[in-house]
Amino acid sequence: MHQPSTTPRPSLYHRYQVHAPWLPSAHPPQPRHRVVIAGAGPAGLVTALELARHGVPSVVLNAELQVSAGSRAIVFTRRTLEILQQVGVAGRLMAQGLPWRCGNSFYRGQRVFRMEAPHDDDDRFGPMLNIQQQFLEEALIDACAATGLVDLRWGNLLTQVDQQPDHACLTIDTPEGPYTLQADWLVAADGGRSAIRSQLGLKMEGASFESLFVIADIRIDLPYPTERLAFFDPDWNRGNTILMHREPHGIWRVDYQLPPGETPEQALQPDSMRTRIDAQLAMIGHAGTPWEMDWCSVYAARTLTLPDYRVGRVLFAGDAAHLLPIFGVRGANTAFQDAQALGWQLACVLRGTAGPALLASYSAERVGAAREIIHEAGKSTRFMAPPSRGFRLLRDAVLSLSLTQDFVRPLYHWRTSRPHAYLQSALNCRDDDDSCFDGGPGHGAPPQNVRLGDDDFLLDHIGAGFHLLVFTTAPLPAGVQKVVQAARQQGVPLRVLAIGAAQPVAGADAHLPDAAGRVRQRYAVPADGAAYLLRPDQHVCARWLRLDADRLQAALATALPA
Incomplete structure (x- = not known):
């Protein structure tokens, strides 16, 4: 039996609510559902809300009893906020989050590049907003409940998918044991370690970079505005990169690159983390400033995508469909665009206003978007974490020249996430003007x-x-x-x-x-x-x-x- 934790997750700033599990014994025999969504992260919840906007009900399976652990995704773009406005949560996030538009790159104690994201009077939202993912998920969950069309089942873990020509048979484990569901369509939004992707034997295309980064959320009082700070080749972490972001509730995100050969287990040792974070604070002039650890994790930069987001009766979205580096805030922001696209196209198929061929367009458009992002993100990743001696020589030359030469400084630009234009979409009219x-x-x-x-x-x-x-x-x-x-x-x-x-x-x-x-x-x-x-x-x-x-x-x- 699946036994998710019933202990609230620890946090310095967020009070976790533990929800009661959905148990099959408390409900009548299950009918065949039109859509089941595996995963209650941003991709799954926004897909459910998009379907609901078109009058299509869904079942959302959440293996846990509470929202995600740690801040995870924290930077959301203007286009994401426009999508979230459509599903009714943008105003709540704007009231809680920290807007920003500038990023700064430092080398040898000198600011060598400043990026200012464009913004004008015609934009309702700023270029970026910082807010921890827990608050986003809670807003989406409340919006789902308000629709009356989203059945969110806490503590339900999808363990088996058996595909039939016109539906999928699902086995779901709960704290009292398994039950089965049938669904016309299954949306796989179960994250970067997608069990559905693994069960179907699907392979992703692209590259994985060897460099590892530690994410550390710390509570500390620092006198800096909400802007991205990037530090290249600092004395305490030579050859590597450190990023800092301000978050709501007095939290700062510190990302630092690990030297080759260090394991995640070694990197997450408390003494190791304290030494490195203290060194970073000393480098920016705040040695001895007290701080507390809230959450930490390790990630690797990957540029991977499935070649097709439709596999039989399964439709992939978010990190289950692609793994993108966080440089340029691409991960969750790309997932929202997946969810928005999938929601309306699947709804049209289910409502009978289009045939299943429309879902082939969903896959083609979003795979194309992922590949464009991988191309752009690969440039940023190779600069932030050079994968070979040649790329490191090039990056180091840029760093050195940037101290005195303006012409190389734009190479620091981190190519922020932007919405994909479906220029080659089969849905574009061929005889218009x-x-x-x-x-x-x-x-x-x-x-x-x-x-x-x-x-x-x-x-x-x-x-x-x-x-x-x-x-x-x-x-x-x-x-x-x-x-x-x-x-x-x-x-x-x-x-x-x-x-x-x-x-x-x-x-x-x-x-x-x-x-x-x-x-x-x-x-x-x-x-x-x-x-x-x-x-x-x-x-x-x-x-x-x-x-x-x-x-x-x-x-x-x-x-x-x-």
């Missing part, structure tokens, strides 16, 4: 937010489903209205927004004034009658200089393959 626009978000691109007024932004008005943004003050053509109504009758969630109209427009569900022309400018709209079609994950799948019924019908058919 994408190539005729002089700017704006094109095929597969994420949306651009626009400030409409005080505390009012364009993405505040983009909810679940497809959105047709029509730049007009005139009634929509009768043929376009007919296509919209026909799509809705077939179950396609489609909302029409008239952009630039000061009063209601016939055929539009809502109108958004744009007196200053900010939306028109950001979307490079040259004249009235232009339109954008956004997928349920807000990415652009079609745009036209002038919308007509036939091309709207073609775009919807392409985005929702039979």
Whole structure:
């Protein structure tokens, strides 16, 4: 029998709640479920919330009785916050977290590079927000409970998956013994050590780097703003790299690279950690400042992905699908984009508005995103932790030159996580006017937010489903209205927004004034009658200089393959 710990996890700043286990004896015989999600971390919970936004219920299995141990992921990007706004938790996180936008790199006691992430008045959220993963998970769990469509089962460990042509048979262990479930689809969001991935015998593609890093969360009072601090080749850890991040509740994250040959067991010895953290504090001028350890772990930098995120009736997301280095805050932030994409596409298949071919697009798009990230992250990883003598010579040359030469300093840039543009997606319309626009978000691109007024932004008005943004003050053509109504009758969630109209427009569900022309400018709209079609994950799948019924019908058919 599975016996998860019933003792609250230790923490200096977070009070862990131990939940009661879901026991099969307390429930009637289980029906076949449409979706079962293995894993209640960020990827699993956001997938459940995305499904719920489209009216699809799910069962979420959490092997533990409490949220994750330690801070884990702590840096969340603007695009992540836009996704979390859609599922209703961004405001809560913004109230608790620490926003920031700058990163600093130091060598030989000198700041040699300062990165400032872009931010302008059209962005509701800042570039990055620091908050510990426990608080994120709790917000997502509360949001799941509020939907009434997410059955979160604490203390339930998935132990066996048997795939059938049209469903999966699952064996789940609990504190009182196992039971079985049937699911039309199983979402594997069970983390970097995915038991589902192992059971199915799946191999990941890519590279694993030999360098190991210690993560240490300490409580300490330091007089620094919320900015990333990176220290290269310090005297106390020659040839290696140290990162520092401020977290809420008086916690600082210290990541330091281990010398070759040191094992995780050796690295996590209390005396070893105290000596190294004391040395880091002394180096930044705070020797003797008292501190307490909250949580620690060891990680290795990996750039790995499965080649296909759909395997029979199993769909992979998050770390179960790919393992990405934390440099550039890519891990959890990529998982949110997986979950958002998977949620709407799986919902459309289950609601019958698209065929299973849509899930092949989920895999192709997200595998493509992972490979793009691996390409970018590999550059950062090789600079932070050179994997060979040649890369170390190159990195050391950059370090040395950066003390006096400006031209090499941008090589310190850590290539922050960014949303993937699905340029080659099969869901992009093939006969629209994408190539005729002089700017704006094109095929597969994420949306651009626009400030409409005080505390009012364009993405505040983009909810679940497809959105047709029509730049007009005139009634929509009768043929376009007919296509919209026909799509809705077939179950396609489609909302029409008239952009630039000061009063209601016939055929539009809502109108958004744009007196200053900010939306028109950001979307490079040259004249009235232009339109954008956004997928349920807000990415652009079609745009036209002038919308007509036939091309709207073609775009919807392409985005929702039979």
